[in-house]
Amino acid sequence: MMDDARHAMDGSSDTVAGRLALAIHEHRLLPGTKLVEDEVAEIFGVSRTVVRAGLQRLAHDRLVTLQRNRGAHVAQPTIREAREVFEARALLEPRTARSAAERTTPADVARLQAHIDEEHTALHAGDPGRALRLSGLFHIEIARIADQDTICAFITQLVARSSLIIALYWARRNALCESHAHDALLRALADRDGARAEDLMKGHLLDLVSSLDLRALPSTSRSLREALGRE
Amino acid sequence: MMDDARHAMDGSSDTVAGRLALAIHEHRLLPGTKLVEDEVAEIFGVSRTVVRAGLQRLAHDRLVTLQRNRGAHVAQPTIREAREVFEARALLEPRTARSAAERTTPADVARLQAHIDEEHTALHAGDPGRALRLSGLFHIEIARIADQDTICAFITQLVARSSLIIALYWARRNALCESHAHDALLRALADRDGARAEDLMKGHLLDLVSSLDLRALPSTSRSLREALGRE
């Protein structure tokens, strides 16, 4: 279910990092939340040593920020960072979708369809966090079909950061959530129509950013709130 | 000189990671070299704790590989990984060069020119490692001019990995090293000619891969050698 980063040891610190990451993906841990090492250590039944390793991993993925002597917090991407993340995705994902389409197998189609179904049921079961996570996994799955581990790793990170961005700047939770962009993408992949997949992905990402509220104000108010000592 | 990853604490573990990374960039530490924690700790005058943190950082950047209970080694990118790295660069850097060209300032031009000059002198001074490092920094500098931190971080990682790839698969050390691709790129940037910069970057990256020997054999022989117990 979470099998990226095979390059590293799969020690307990990766378990900690993975479970924290999942909580962040599913919006159970919200941006700005402080992650005290002792608490996390006790929750997972390990020592601070392994917690620190896990937090460092998450910091490298920009899911948490580390400040010297001031601890770890779930990251709060700025508006600028939000734009950058989606610009990077716009650079990587459409072409990757094209590559994926050209090598999609029936097994891939089945797997993606299962993903979409699961996402729908999660949404109707009133678990939007899980639906969001599955929605992100759909993008990652496409990158994996393209069979490009390096780019897939980048996209994985960008999808994770997008989850934080959505937590902060999601404007209209109404429509779009139920959008059938993923269905259309899946059909293009099943048809092995690379050009169409590329276009659909490009449009899908544009829809995503346009559903965010990236005006300058929210970030200011947020940092103000932090400046007032409340976190 | 080395100011990436401002998101993390700039503790001593980053110093360790930075110095190890520099040694890898400059080919003073070659792929496959084992990095024993105690040795590194003594060399840098810190404890294993901070060395481990630094190694983890480098592992995340794919500069070293960590195997559970078996320690850290300078990474040996496979041929497949080498191809992927340059495909990712081909996806990111040309467009980034275009963006950079559209916002290049005279100060940027001066800085890049200084880079090129330094690279030439290093090359003629018989320090190819330093020249290679500077050559990589040139690419990173362009990404920074484009003012996209996220993509710049990706490119930084890809450039670093490219250094390892070059150490393993560099075929003709003769020409190309002295190529004037960077000069041409700089001129396009100075002219704020985005389209030309994009094309030049695309061609430059193609030249780079074509100067590598990415046939299937070397990797096999290398893994064979490792299979025989020598590392």
Add this chain to the structure above:
DNA sequence: GTGAACTGAATTGTATACAATAAGCGATCC
């Protein structure tokens, strides 16, 4: 009442100690 300085608790940074695992090597058996 406001603000600066101080004190104690809480938290992080680093080093070290111990346990667990892997690697090296010699003796033994076939």
Add this chain to the structure above:
DNA sequence: GGATCGCTTATTGTATACAATTCAGTTCAC
């Protein structure tokens, strides 16, 4: 002679201890 088993050593994984720093609440001066 070659391979295998077992022991010793080296190295890593994890926990804990202590030092350094930050944070919150209080006191004190104005």
